[in-house]
Amino acid sequence: MTLIVWDVEKNVVRKARREDLYEAIYMITQLIPLGRVTSYKNISEILGVNPRLIGQALKNNDKPIIIPCHRVIASNGYLKNYSRGGIVVKKKLLVLEGVIVKGEKVSRKYFIDLKKILS
Numbered sequence: 001m002t003l004i005v006w007d008v009e010k011n012v013v014r015k016a017r018r019e020d021l022y023e024a025i026y027m028i029t030q031l032i033p034l035g036r037v038t039s040y041k042n043i044s045e046i047l048g049v050n051p052r053l054i055g056q057a058l059k060n061n062d063k064p065i066i067i068p069c070h071r072v073i074a075s076n077g078y079l080k081n082y083s084r085g086g087i088v089v090k091k092k093l094l095v096l097e098g099v100i101v102k103g104e105k106v107s108r109k110y111f112i113d114l115k116k117i118l119s
Helices: 018-029 040-047 051-059 086-096 114-118
Strands: 004-007 012-015
Touching (some): 040 051
16 A cells, blocks of 8 residues: 655645654554553554554654653564663553563553554
């Protein structure tokens, strides 16, 4: 699926660029409620992009907490890299928000399907 956007400055519809996709990823990430998590895969399915793009965008997130990238984890429940201090910091942030993390894994009960919120 090709994503298109409206370019306001040029008054045309065009294919989405990387920065457009990053903005969409950041907006979707902000929908994850406190105390819940979602997966890279869940966000990628909404946008029709590779889950690795989600990881790249969140790695470049310069507004952690505002854009809660620590709430995005692997679909198997395991914590993945966190560019703001590693898995240790990601785990601490999730625990502060009420998510129980055993080792480096989050229970399925904390997952939220953002596709349901957006449908």
